[in-house]
Amino acid sequence: MKLLDIAEVAHSTGMAASRLRFYEEKGLIGSIGRRGLKRLFEASVLERLSLIALAQTAGFSLDEIAGMFDQTGRPRLDRVQLSAKADDLDQTIRRLGALRDGLRHAAACPAPSHMECPTFRRLLKGAVESRRRRWVEDLG
Amino acid sequence: MKLLDIAEVAHSTGMAASRLRFYEEKGLIGSIGRRGLKRLFEASVLERLSLIALAQTAGFSLDEIAGMFDQTGRPRLDRVQLSAKADDLDQTIRRLGALRDGLRHAAACPAPSHMECPTFRRLLKGAVESRRRRWVEDLG
DNA sequence: CTACGACTTCAAGCCGACTTGAGGTCAATG
DNA sequence: CATTGACCTCAAGTCGGCTTGAAGTCGTAG
Structure with missing residues (x-):
């Protein structure tokens, strides 16, 4: 199995090397x-x-993401949490x-x-309401 | 026309008053x-x-958003930009x-x-592949 | 065998998007 | 007319997510 140095990883992902070191420090990659x-x-x-x-695109923080994997790098076995994340994601997907x-x-x-278009106005309303819902969840 | 004080706006949007002041300072609202x-x-x-x-939900920064209004405050939404954002979003949605x-x-x-589950691997791969495609686009 | 350059560490800096805190002002109520 | 409390300003702080800079360490090419 070919091993990659940081420059290769950086190049093929488009991420800066500093970012990869940062991720390693955070335990996101090894x-x-x-x-x-x-x-x-x-x-x-x-x-x-x-x-x-x-x-990240899905709106998870790096800390949350770190929590999705165990030490060996496999996705974490907490099925309840995975399920919850999936539900979160589903919410997000619908909103998007x-x-x-x-x-x-x-x-x-x-x-x-x-602003004169009813469809657009409806969309605005929806955006605000779904935000609301998330806020409520955050409080809970 | 009823005028609202900051507390009313804050309450009915769920945004902190500090945030509204901040937005005003940035020229986002008046x-x-x-x-x-x-x-x-x-x-x-x-x-x-x-x-x-x-x-914001669509991923625009506050500065970008500020540019979406004309002097009179009417939205000056660039249809091409909107369309492009919609395409972005569509990509994201599929990956999510x-x-x-x-x-x-x-x-x-x-x-x-x-990781030993073929279904899981296939799903991940799907997510990853579409991501790859984006990197390639970004590089191009 | 030495010099180069790609990597390393560690601390500090930066940006976006707000929030917090100290101290000030004013309209309304008692 | 004095107090109250909701608002004000301005500066500084916070947090997440990195980037930058200075100083050091290697393996490889010449």
């Missing part, structure tokens, strides 16, 4: 050893980094879906001002 | 005057704030869908380690 001082990564780190990027539809509509809508 | 020291807002600020929240399915499966799967 290097498999050193050649001299230099870190060596397994190729699988690329997959891991993709997941991290993905989860509504948003996407709204944006598309706004881009195509012939109304002179977006 | 107050229509003062009663004594106290800001007075038009009711339309609520709609404006919804739009701001919406754009794969991630959600992966997590859900992981929560239900009886395999001792998730």
Whole structure:
């Protein structure tokens, strides 16, 4: 299995080396050893980094993401938590879906001002309400 | 037209007053005057704030959002930009869908380690691959 | 065998998006 | 007319997520 140095990982992910070191420090990724001082990564780190990027997009913090894996790097076995994360994600996905539809509509809508378009107005309302819901959850 | 003080705006949007002041300072919203020291807002600020929240959810920065209004405060939404954002969002949504399915499966799967489960691996790969494609686009 | 350059560490800095705190002002109520 | 308390300003602080800079360490090419 080919081992990658930090520059290779940086190049193929588009992430700065500093960021990879930062992630390692945070326990988000692990290097498999050193050649001299230099870190060596397994190729699988690329997959891991993709997941991290993905989860970030989903709105998870790095700490939360760290919590999704165990020490050995396998996704954590807490099925209840995984399930909860999945539900979170589902919420997010639905929200983003509504948003996407709204944006598309706004881009195509012939109304002179977006504010005069009922569809757009409905979207705004939805955005605020779903935000609300999340706030409520955060408090709970 | 009823004028609102900052507390009313804060309450009906769920945003902290400090945040509203911050937004005003940034030019994102405007107050229509003062009663004594106290800001007075038009009711339309609520709609404006919804739009701001919406754009934030869509991943725009406050500076970008500030650029979405003209001098008179009417949204100046670039349809091309909206469309592009919608496409972004669509990508994200699909990837998140794969991630959600992966997590859900992981929560239900009886395999001792998730990585040994072919379904899980396939789902992750789906998420990762679409991510890769984006990196390539970013590089290009 | 020495010099180069890609890596290393560690601390500090930066940016976005707010929040917090100290001290001030004013309209309304008793 | 004095107090109260909701608002005000301005500066500084916080937090997440990195980046930057100075100083050090290697393996490899010349």
